[in-house]
Amino acid sequence: MKKQVIGVVGCGNISDIYLENLTGIFKDLVEVKSCTDLSRQRREEKAEKYGVEAVGSLEDMLADPEIDIILNLTTPPVHAGVDLAAVQAGKHVFSEKPLAVTLDEAASVLGEAKQKGVRVGCAPDTFLGAGIQTARHLIDEGVIGDVVSVSACMACHGHESWHPNPEFYYQTGGGPMMDMGPYYLTALVNLAGPITRVAGMANKAFGTRIMTSPERNGDTVEVEIMTHVTGAIEFAGGAAGTIITSFDIWKSDIPRIEVHGTKGSLSIPDPNTFGKGGNELLLCKGSSGEWETVPLTGFSYEENSRGLGVVDMALAIGQDRPHRASGELAGNVLEAMIGFEIAAESGKYYELSKRLNMRPAAMVKGIKAGARWK
């Protein structure tokens, strides 16, 4: 099977783990040919570090007939523009999250890709890791019965304490829901099915944030978006959910994700990890009243395996099957995230468009890391 060839756009903070994994643990499954960034220094630095070509512009990368997939690691307001350019050039595209910052942008990327016959994939891909896949397997096996409710919470105090360029977190397309919601909601759709309807409330504790990262200590950033967003969620299968995402909370012990079924409950590992490095997967069966730890032994990729989603898409192209971290899935998640704020403003439920066939296939159990999967 032909190895799909990837060009990376955006050589910032997150590009290292992608480039490290795609040229490391995934090197037998895909090839990274080149990278580009508006900053010459960044693109040349990453190119040298990972042994790929530095390309001067996105246009030059799109003109390269050897590139099959554009991996878009730019900041959120730029995602849709880069995706659209890639799709119009006849390339498949896999974007960092969120898919876009408006529903119109997302629709135009997905619509254009359909017309051109190319694929759109989107982060996060953490739900393909051992943590959430083990939970999915337990749910599919009926261990907790029918899923009736879920809860999710992402509480922190923002990113200006560590990120050297934190502005985008506080501009349109940023905020706790658009930034972290994709991990939580993608995990929930994978575990409980597509989202059909949401309600929401939102607010903002600080109009200005003061950076404390070593590079920008004392600089300020104006906050354009809501920094505390809560929502109620209805799933197609009938389950009811709640979510809190916040950049305004100093400390919280609310569990990250719990899934409750008719026969038991699951406490899910941090969906911003692949299974390791956060909380354990816990199962409580029926009336036992006790959590038991579930080992993540059946599935690979429990370490930081960013790139897993684009590799799944690359394999899916060769195998002519749907890829898991799909644009449709990201579209459902984006619509829910925007829907919470629309509902908060209007005081009414927000009904999502019908995307009922986008719950991704579960990963195959027992595949060794680095081996091909279907």
Ligand SMILES: NC(=O)c1ccc[n+]([C@@H]2O[C@H](COP(=O)([O-])OP(=O)(O)OC[C@H]3O[C@@H](n4cnc5c(N)ncnc54)[C@H](O)[C@@H]3O)[C@@H](O)[C@H]2O)c1
């Ligand atoms: N930093 C993290 O820990 C993290 C984790 C997971 C996901 N993400 C996501 O990854 C994306 C990138 O985040 P980041 O932290 O790496 O941001 P960053 O600002 O560090 O890097 C983004 C890079 O994209 C480049 N860029 C912007 N527009 C471009 C264009 N038109 N053509 C070429 N290059 C362009 C910028 O010059 C910059 O180097 C965001 O969507 C973010 O949500 C970040």
